[in-house]
Amino acid sequence: MNSADLGRRVGVPSTALFTDQYELTMVQAALKAGTADRRSVFEAFTRRLPEGRRYGVVAGTGRVLDAVENFHFEDEMLGFLRDQDVVDGPTLDYLADYRFSGDIWGYPEGEVYFPGSPVLRVEGSFAECVLLETVILSILNHDSAIAAAASRMSAAAGGRGLIEMGARRTHELSAVASSRAAYIGGFDTTSDLAAGFRYNIPTVGTSAHAFTLLHDSERDAFRAQVDSLGRGTTLLVDTYDVTEAVRTAVEIAGPELGAVRIDSGDLLLVAHRVRQQLDELGATETRIVVTSDLDEYAIASLAAAPVDAYGVGTQLVTGSGQPTCSMVYKLVARAASADPADELRPVAKKSMGSKSSKGGRKWAARRRDEEGVAEAEVIGTGPVPDELAGQQLLVELVKGGEVVAREPLDEARERHIAARAGLPMSAMQLSRGEPVLPTEYV
Amino acid sequence: MNSADLGRRVGVPSTALFTDQYELTMVQAALKAGTADRRSVFEAFTRRLPEGRRYGVVAGTGRVLDAVENFHFEDEMLGFLRDQDVVDGPTLDYLADYRFSGDIWGYPEGEVYFPGSPVLRVEGSFAECVLLETVILSILNHDSAIAAAASRMSAAAGGRGLIEMGARRTHELSAVASSRAAYIGGFDTTSDLAAGFRYNIPTVGTSAHAFTLLHDSERDAFRAQVDSLGRGTTLLVDTYDVTEAVRTAVEIAGPELGAVRIDSGDLLLVAHRVRQQLDELGATETRIVVTSDLDEYAIASLAAAPVDAYGVGTQLVTGSGQPTCSMVYKLVARAASADPADELRPVAKKSMGSKSSKGGRKWAARRRDEEGVAEAEVIGTGPVPDELAGQQLLVELVKGGEVVAREPLDEARERHIAARAGLPMSAMQLSRGEPVLPTEYV
Incomplete structure (x- = not known):
């Protein structure tokens, strides 16, 4: 033991x-x-x-x-x-x-x-x-x-949330150790259940494109997710058209929607657009989570963007070079x-x-x-x-x-x-x- | 199981x-x-x-x-x-x-x-x-x-022996999986005992500088190693002076000495010098193993050197970039x-x-x-x-x-x-x- x-x-x-x-x-x-x-x-x-x-x-x-x-x-x-x-x-x-x-x-x-x-x-x-x-x-x-890569990322994130989500990019047990090291280096949470189990690191999850594609429409998928996981859930909004997805998301979950995740495109631009749209829809408390090949430089470059949390995978578990x-x-x-x-x-x-x-x-x-x-x-x-x-x-x-x-x-x-x-x-x-x-x- | x-x-x-x-x-x-x-x-x-x-x-x-x-x-x-x-x-x-x-x-x-x-x-x-x-x-x-890195290295090695020895550079279980992947990619052996145990990959070993430093002289160290492991062993010859070490090695083990390992310096130059010295001492069958931050490019650059086997660590288990x-x-x-x-x-x-x-x-x-x-x-x-x-x-x-x-x-x-x-x-x-x-x- x-x-x-x-x-x-x-x-x-x-x-x-x-x-x-x-x-x-x-x-x-x-x-x-x-x-x-x-x-x-x-x-x-x-x-x-x-x-x-x-x-x-x-x-x-x-x-x-x-x-x-x-x-x-x-x-x-x-x-x-x-x-x-x-x-x-x-x-x-x-x-x-x-x-x-x-x-x-x-x-x-x-x-x-x-x-x-x-x-x-x-x-x-x-x-x-x-x-x-x-x-x-x-x-x-x-x-x-x-941990060294995590520390640089956490310095760059300046207090915004950092989610470790690199398990799929490294050996399955290396991933668990990486979650642990990332937590020491300043990350807040992990998507890796084994890391939660073994080290009590808080675990979190969003949703994948597969979930949207499984359903007959994005609306069906969002409704299924909100019905089951509550309005505080994080909806993935970039499977088809982001603007339409954000509109649908707030329509279904209301302004209590927990967060939206953006996983592709020009994150700086899209985050600004999504924040504006969310605010216009009254979802001023809905958070924006960005993911997509982030490293400490990308995190730093988003400092002026209305981003609430970063999900980091590949570059974290490979030590950012x-x-x-x-x-x-x-x-x-x-x-x-x-x-x-x-x-x-x-x-x-x-x-x-x-x-x-x-x-x-x-x-x-x-x-x-x-x-x-x-x-x-x-x-x-x-x-x-x-x-x-x-x-x-x-x-x-x-x-x-x-x-x-x-x-x-x-x-x-x-x-x-x-x-x-x-x-x-x-x-x-x-x-x-x-x-x-x-x-x-x- | x-x-x-x-x-x-x-x-x-x-x-x-x-x-x-x-x-x-x-x-x-x-x-x-x-x-x-x-x-x-x-x-x-x-x-x-x-x-x-x-x-x-x-x-x-x-x-x-x-x-x-x-x-x-x-x-x-x-x-x-x-x-x-x-x-x-x-x-x-x-x-x-x-x-x-x-x-x-x-x-x-x-x-x-x-x-x-x-x-x-x-x-x-x-x-x-x-x-x-x-x-x-x-x-x-x-x-x-x-495996992709291993395959490039094995192409570069052109039939010379390749030893996987990167366990210390990556997560302990990632190391075992790396030995397995390296073997698939064309490596011949591994230093990692768990990989031998789990996957039947042939395991090999040489000696570390610590072993030489433990003894009162290099001569004592070589004698201890040959006494216990036989003349077919691999002696590490770069703790102090290589030329002297090779002379001592052949003196102790005779021309039946299995191999010498060189782990530092200009490997191309040193390998040539050591080969010449070994041949002059009659140890024409003694093999030369080189190690020291090798990757596929370094292996290729040693194609013309009298090297019999390459030991590869860091660059293998980190996928060579x-x-x-x-x-x-x-x-x-x-x-x-x-x-x-x-x-x-x-x-x-x-x-x-x-x-x-x-x-x-x-x-x-x-x-x-x-x-x-x-x-x-x-x-x-x-x-x-x-x-x-x-x-x-x-x-x-x-x-x-x-x-x-x-x-x-x-x-x-x-x-x-x-x-x-x-x-x-x-x-x-x-x-x-x-x-x-x-x-x-x-």
Whole structure:
């Protein structure tokens, strides 16, 4: 079972095979070499934000906690690994007993991050930490990409309603995680019932063209919908002629009509025309919902249009051009043994190109000016300077294998709004630019 | 349970909530209006290929069949829908009994498609068909996007090995579906153990930088790996200095060393240097595997390099710039009742912009020239011309609610290779262009 962020508990399968094969073979080789239990520190971080983006958004942390709890090798899985000769007998024995028993610290969900930010820090034996690499990265890379797009869209929407409706554009479970990430990034509702079920995200629905086409006339369709769902429903008005549809809609539902949805055409122009028509018909409270390949730029371009809510699909669930983050999970320090007294030594790859990384177990803090506006992401491996002690970003998530930091999803959402508000104003620009905070290593 | 394409059977949860709320509210309104049982035909198709792409690849069909079989509302789900007032009592009763009882025809998995191709045709009552919209589109849009990218990469690789290793860059279950789609598109193996478990796709693994950094020297790391995994293993040689690493690798494993992996730097240059060094050391059979943000263009640019296999991650699982297809699921025909004798009438949206679609229940065939090379995708709603009767593309997948077209995944993979080979040569060009076949409506 997973926590579902304190929503409904959902039976989930073990996450242990969401793992690249090399993690298991590395464990095998390390077990044989006697190095598998060396005390190790892994960190998840990104070397760069997607091009032009000003900040990243941490999302997926709650799902990572579920994944770590559910990471255990069931008999059938062990049988598969045996049958396929993936690993040897001693390794199968190790895996059969596997439960993560280490510590995890990380940026709390909804927090913003920058290049180098140690978004997650995993400590334990080499073997127990390395096995979690793929599933941790899958979750953080996916969910953070969606949350980052959602955050830009919610900044562009400036308080108007945002409906996540991208389920049909991505893998069915990726869709559920996307709803969750979008909610953290500032969306209000989702059309995805599984996201409502699993995470208590408010669900909403309108109507599809198929419903109009099923009936002998648009009038029949509207009447059927209003009869069953009430006057507060949202009628889709662009199956045939919008002006006629709006007239029919108000005729049937009266001025109490909840909303109309426009899904095609020049949304700016049509929204103005429809608003004027609705007002003339006395339906001054009827809301206008627009959908149709919206992204943050389209949302921003509709700022002056009489739109009450945006429904966003494709561009949200594909991260608005950036469907994944480039977070990596690297060994940054390790001891020569399992002995807690044995010193942790920083390690880092030193090879060609831009793939180098900084060794050492890191802390991170956000330095702020007198007004409380963030100035820099400060990252270090030594002692934390006194003036930054109160601004530290990592929080304890797992202690000795036990999850210690469950929270309702709304807390992550509120945290994100606050974190974004604490950034310099230029964070909200949609145009391409550098990360809005510099990363300083001390 | 799902079929797992005749691989291991995997317990999967019901797919019934992978559904947009409006599908349920439309069912409610149609039930009340007495139109829910009108005989209906829905089709999944795309109005356009991603910009510049020459062909699409159908993938996900096997998963769609699983999803349809597993689409049933469990008590807990019905309780959720009741608690949240999503639908009324009669609708809950309808959903409680829901099992798809209609027919599904479609392009077989691995087949190529073009704008307008009726990739899937779903027939039954309005209510039973409309409920499947979201989950069908989620699967087809995701899986076909990945398969299309995989197909371009496999064309570029020209017979060299292709390893799918993108799990860490996408949602953990999207990753499993991506491995499956990549295999259909021409990939040979995957690093994702869940994909091996679920779909019998051959799994492989190399080693990570963390393994080298865990040990006191690269030499210790290589020795540990070879001791445990044998000389046939793949050693990662770019943690420190490549030349030194290759020397150490052959010293430890001997010329029987299976492969070396290069994950950074100028792959073209480094591969040449490493090949020369390996040959000089007598390791003429040792293979070179390259990884590091490869896409179809990078693969093509390495055609002249002494590379034996490509490991592809990010760009594969994100569809190489096109992470989703734009397939839609539209009501194209319906009768005025449930009576099979009642005539099916074509229906279509007629609104603004490019979102119009063609009404009518469709067949599709691929016209070929005397050499058997495809010339056109022919789509019609009337009788099939005699000369095209043998070239029809849709096959029966579900009959009266029963899945009738299970097949092993290898069949879809072989079908794709054959289908692609039957296209005009220009299909294999990586450069942007028009769809390689015109769509003709007759």
